[in-house]
Structures are given as structure tokens and as C-alpha cells.
Amino acid sequence: MDERALVRRIKRLSAGQAPGVVLGIGDDAAVFRPADGEDLVFTTDMLVEGVHFERDSHRPSDVGHKALARGLSDVAAMGAVPRFCLVSLALAPWCGERWVDGFYRGLMGLARSTGTALIGGDLSHSDKVTCDVVACGAVPCGEALRRGGARVGDLIFVSGSLGASALGLKCRKGAAWRRHLRPEPRLALGSFLRETLRATAAMDLSDGVSLDLRRLCEESGVAAELDGSLPIYPGATVAQALHGGEDYELVFTVSRGTVVPAEFGGLALNCIGRMVAGKPGSVSWGGQPLAALGYDHFRK
Amino acid sequence: MDERALVRRIKRLSAGQAPGVVLGIGDDAAVFRPADGEDLVFTTDMLVEGVHFERDSHRPSDVGHKALARGLSDVAAMGAVPRFCLVSLALAPWCGERWVDGFYRGLMGLARSTGTALIGGDLSHSDKVTCDVVACGAVPCGEALRRGGARVGDLIFVSGSLGASALGLKCRKGAAWRRHLRPEPRLALGSFLRETLRATAAMDLSDGVSLDLRRLCEESGVAAELDGSLPIYPGATVAQALHGGEDYELVFTVSRGTVVPAEFGGLALNCIGRMVAGKPGSVSWGGQPLAALGYDHFRK
Numbered sequence: 001m002d003e004r005a006l007v008r009r010i011k012r013l014s015a016g017q018a019p020g021v022v023l024g025i026g027d028d029a030a031v032f033r034p035a036d037g038e039d040l041v042f043t044t045d046m047l048v049e050g051v052h053f054e055r056d057s058h059r060p061s062d063v064g065h066k067a068l069a070r071g072l073s074d075v076a077a078m079g080a081v082p083r084f085c086l087v088s089l090a091l092a093p094w095c096g097e098r099w100v101d102g103f104y105r106g107l108m109g110l111a112r113s114t115g116t117a118l119i120g121g122d123l124s125h126s127d128k129v130t131c132d133v134v135a136c137g138a139v140p141c142g143e144a145l146r147r148g149g150a151r152v153g154d155l156i157f158v159s160g161s162l163g164a165s166a167l168g169l170k171c172r173k174g175a176a177w178r179r180h181l182r183p184e185p186r187l188a189l190g191s192f193l194r195e196t197l198r199a200t201a202a203m204d205l206s207d208g209v210s211l212d213l214r215r216l217c218e219e220s221g222v223a224a225e226l227d228g229s230l231p232i233y234p235g236a237t238v239a240q241a242l243h244g245g246e247d248y249e250l251v252f253t254v255s256r257g258t259v260v261p262a263e264f265g266g267l268a269l270n271c272i273g274r275m276v277a278g279k280p281g282s283v284s285w286g287g288q289p290l291a292a293l294g295y296d297h298f299r300k
Numbered sequence: 301m302d303e304r305a306l307v308r309r310i311k312r313l314s315a316g317q318a319p320g321v322v323l324g325i326g327d328d329a330a331v332f333r334p335a336d337g338e339d340l341v342f343t344t345d346m347l348v349e350g351v352h353f354e355r356d357s358h359r360p361s362d363v364g365h366k367a368l369a370r371g372l373s374d375v376a377a378m379g380a381v382p383r384f385c386l387v388s389l390a391l392a393p394w395c396g397e398r399w400v401d402g403f404y405r406g407l408m409g410l411a412r413s414t415g416t417a418l419i420g421g422d423l424s425h426s427d428k429v430t431c432d433v434v435a436c437g438a439v440p441c442g443e444a445l446r447r448g449g450a451r452v453g454d455l456i457f458v459s460g461s462l463g464a465s466a467l468g469l470k471c472r473k474g475a476a477w478r479r480h481l482r483p484e485p486r487l488a489l490g491s492f493l494r495e496t497l498r499a500t501a502a503m504d505l506s507d508g509v510s511l512d513l514r515r516l517c518e519e520s521g522v523a524a525e526l527d528g529s530l531p532i533y534p535g536a537t538v539a540q541a542l543h544g545g546e547d548y549e550l551v552f553t554v555s556r557g558t559v560v561p562a563e564f565g566g567l568a569l570n571c572i573g574r575m576v577a578g579k580p581g582s583v584s585w586g587g588q589p590l591a592a593l594g595y596d597h598f599r600k
Contacts, residue, residue, distance in 0.1 A: 043422075122344045
């Protein structure tokens with residue numbers, strides 16, 4: 001059972017939903033339309049000690065920052081503006097007040113700088129620290145950027161450079177390690193993609209571009225041809241850039257002819273290929289099939 | 301560090317919130333007003349293997365049912381109508397497809413019967429199964445039932461009978477055990493309290509009336525005098541009824557003079573006391589101070 005099969009299973013088991021759900025399971029976030037006005041997007045992300053972070057190497061404020069950053073990265077990928085979050089936290093026996101304070105300080109630092117209100121949550125205990133953050137953002141009705149909107153002929157772009165997080169996780173020092181610990185959700189870029197570039201699809205890179213782009217292509221029913229160029233973080237390997245997760249950059253597609261600036265707010269925007277007709281979800285890189293080796297919790 | 305101190309700490313650390321938040325940390329659910337129209341209420345609840353359920357004694361469908369029931373019970377306590385939920389689930393190594401199917405079947409059974417759409421979530425892995433459910437409900441603007449609305453002179457009621465879940469957890473058989481495994485959120489009652497009785501405050505009983513009523517009194521700035529009568533589940537002890545958690549009945553207050561029916565939809569509504577002036581949060585039972593011995597994750 002891999003994650004994809006599991007998502008399909010849950011999608012099937014939850015079929016036949018209530019009205020108001022504009023977009024349900026399977027995208028970066030779900031969209032619910034409560035009434036006239038804006039659409040709210042919701043996303044939820046778990047962080048588990050020993051899986052997503054280590055007690056020894058991750059400061060509590062880094063854990064708090066990252067717990068929210070993951071959700072806000074999904075909000076950014078929808079082209080939405082953050083509204084609020086809820087945080088569920090199961091504490092381990094070793095957690096003291098200092099750890100809890102540090103966690104929420106890190107989380108609230110990012111929350112405040114992005115206009116995200118923490119409006120609730122749940123507290124529990126467990127053997128290992130486990131945290132789940134729900135983030136909600138808003139977009140004008142019907143304008144959320146989805147994974148499924150890419151069309152044959154669209155150009156594929158990524159923001160920033162890739163592989164920093166995987167490199168940081170390996171070397172555990174310097175700027176790459178800080179990028180791993182403190183990812184910055186690309187919120188301003190997400191709004192720019194929606195409002196100005198009118199991107200046809202967007203997604204955040206949490207599990208590696210090889211796997212994430214496959215997901216985007218599957219949802220859009222297209223194949224991707226990557227030309228073999230890739231903005232690689234200085235010092236990172238090609239494999240880290242292709243398959244390393246947690247870069248939290250955005251991958252997006254635009255219609256041919258769209259003028260995409262070389263950078264936005266200091267963040268490079270690079271064209272890495274285009275959408276083509278073919279087996280939905282298949283991705284080639286420099287003419288060869290690209291294996292989706294990105295991170296999957298359930299792959300055996 | 302107990303749960304109350306922890307909540308206060310988080311409340312302090314998250315002070316200074318964004319607009320739109322009608323009600324934040326500290327109630328059964330948070331309220332966000334996205335635009336004109338309805339208020340949405342959000343609540344999130346974790347379920348941890350070995351803490352909230354055991355692999356051997358709880359069927360996966362029971363775990364799924366309960367995971368959502370806890371959130372919907374909070375939605376009911378706000379007087380809201382369920383809209384949607386998001387489910388984050390970390391699976392343990394022992395979880396197979398059957399367990400996952402059973403979990404979602406149990407959850408979706410309750411979701412469908414209550415009109416709750418499952419619109420998203422997250423999947424992860426951990427040593428122990430850990431699940432976090434976000435439930436969202438809607439109420440007319442400004443009408444959510446809060447914990448903080450009780451006034452001196454108000455009468456205190458509880459629905460149903462208390463102690464069934466604690467009794468079930470002990471004897472592990474019969475109707476009491478089923479009540480423990482499959483709590484029914486009191487959604488119809490919640491709407492009735494809001495629309496018809498105009499309850500001044502309401503809360504669901506998840507940690508025991510002794511502790512939960514103290515929380516309600518603290519929020520309302522009043523004291524409670526319980527007359528010593530209590531609707532006790534057949535076979536349960538007084539201690540189980542007072543301090544046993546997870547009954548998921550509603551405790552609510554109404555202004556003096558409000559006509560409360562003896563039952564609603566087959567569910568008994570019993571007056572158990574009244575709000576009085578006094579130390580906020582203090583509760584007496586039959587003339588004696590009542591210790592808040594209900595469940596607290598963090599009490600040493």
C-alpha cells in the first residue's frame with residue numbers, strides 16, 4: 001500500500017459529499033465555499049518526532065515554525081492568503097514547559113509575519129511528540145490554483161532552487177541546514193501566480209519535484225517533458241534537487257505566451273520544461289523517463 | 301504543568317490575532333467569520349493509540365467513529381450544524397489495509413449520517429496510530445453557544461445520563477461499552493439549545509462534569525451550586541458520573557424562567573443546579589466543594 005493508493009482509497013470511501021465543497025481530497029488543500037464572497041482553503045499537516053524532526057537536532061522553535069510553514073506552503077500553492085490555523089499537539093514525556101514555549105514561539109513568529117491567526121487546537125500526550133496543523137487561507141471565489149489545471153503546451157516553472165533541504169539534512173550546517181529547519185512558504189509568489197500570471201496549475205514541492213510533478217501531471221491528465229535544466233541549490237546534487245523533499249518551493253504551469261519574469265521578490269523563476277500529450281503522470285528528464293523517487297510515507 | 305496552564309500559556313503566546321476571528325482558543329471550538337452570512341466553527345481532536353484507544357479492544361471502525369464523534373460533539377456544543385472535516389492520520393507499522401478501511405468506514409458512517417463532508421487531511425506514519433480530526437460547523441452570525449455566557453441565577457442542565465463511558469471502559473461489555481466505543485454527538489440538541497431554548501452557555505462533557513463544569517464557570521465568571529441530584533447511567537457509580545470522561549452529553553445553562561422540556565428527541569434533560577455568585581470556577585455538590593477530578597492529560 002503506497003500513499004497514492006491510500007489517498008485513492010480514502011477518496012473512494014468518502015465519495016458522495018455535501019454541497020459547498022468546491023475541491024476535496026487530492027489537492028494541496030481543500031476548498032469550501034461557506035457563502036457568497038471568498039473561498040476558504042484548508043490544509044492539514046502532521047509532524048512526528050523521529051519522522052519529521054529529531055529531538056536532539058531540531059530546536060522547539062524550529063519545529064513550531066516548520067509545523068506551520070508546511071501548511072502555509074500549501075496555502076501559497078493555492079494562491080490563497082492565510083487566514084488562520086489550528087494546532088493539535090501531543091506531547092511526549094520528555095517535553096517540558098521550555099519546549100512547549102519554544103514550539104509556540106516559533107509557530108507564532110511565522111503566524112504573525114504572515115497574518116495567520118491561531119484560533120484553536122487540541123492538546124494530548126503520546127510517546128513521541130506529534131503535531132498536526134490545520135491552515136486556512138482565502139481566495140476570491142473560484143480562483144484557487146489547483147493541481148489539475150495544466151494543459152498540453154503549458155510551460156512548467158519552479159521558484160528558487162532545489163535540493164537545499166536534502167543537502168542541509170545531510171550536512172547539518174550552514175545555510176542549507178537553515179533552509180531545512182526554517183522553510184519559507186512562498187505566499188507572495190502564490191498570490192502573484194493567481195492574480196497576475198494566471199497560472200493554470202500550481203503545487204508546493206514537499207516530497208521532491210520528481211514525485212510532486214507526477215502528481216500534478218496525473219491530476220491534469222498530461223505528461224511532462226523536463227529539458228534537463230534545473231535550478232540546483234549550490235552544493236546540492238542533481239538527485240537531491242530532483243528527489244529531495246521539503247524544499248517548499250512552488251512548481252507551476254502557465255499558458256504558452258505568458259510573460260514570466262526571471263524573478264519575483266528576489267526569488268528566481270525558472271522554466272524547466274513543458275506539458276505534453278502522453279501517459280498522464282509520466283515525467284521525462286533530458287529525454288529519459290524520470291522515476292518518482294520522492295518521499296512517500298507508505299512505500300515499502 | 302496542567303492542561304489549563306498550558307492553554308493559558310498558548311493563549312498568551314498567540315495574543316494579538318487577525319480580524320475575522322470571532323472566538324479563538326479556549327472554547328469547544330473556534331469561530332471564524334469569513335464574510336457576511338454564517339459563522340464557521342472549527343474544532344480539532346487527537347486520538348492516540350494507547351491513550352484514547354487500544355489496538356486489541358477497539359475495532360478500527362469504532363476508532364474512526366469516535367475520532368469524528370469527538371469533534372462533532374464540540375460542534376453540537378456550539379449549537380452548530382456540521383459542514384466538513386479534515387482527518388490527519390499517522391499509521392503504525394502494524395496497520396494494514398483492513399484497519400485503514402475500517403477506520404474510514406467508521407468515520408464516514410458518522411460523517412454521512414450527520415451531513416459532514418470529509419474534505420482533506422494528511423497521512424503520515426508513527427510508532428503508534430495517531431489521528432487528528434478537524435470538524436467545521438456553521439451557525440448564524442454571532443449565535444454560537446459559548447462557555448462564557450452563563451450568568452448568576454441561570455439554571456444548569458445536562459442531557460442524557462452520565463457515567464456510561466467510564467462504566468463501559470471498566471466492564472468492557474454491554475450497552476455501556478458500546479456507549480464508550482460509539483458516542484453520539486448531540487447535534488439536534490445543540491441546535492435546539494441555540495434556536496429554541498436560547499441557552500446562555502453550553503459545553504460538551506468530554507472530561508467529566510466536575511472538570512468541564514468548572515471550565516464553563518471559569519469562562520463565565522460564576523460559581524455553580526449542584527443540588528446533589530445527577531442523572532446517573534444505570535450501574536455507574538456517582539464517581540463515574542461526576543468524574544468519568546467521554547460521555548459526550550451536553551451541559552448547558554438557561555435563564556431563569558426558561559421552559560425546558562423533560563426530554564428532547566428521547567434524550568432526558570435534567571436540571572442539576574444553578575449558577576451563583578462566588579469564586580469563578582468553584583463548584584459545590586450537595587453543599588460540599590466538588591473537586592475537579594475529571595481527566596487532564598498533563599496533570600502530574
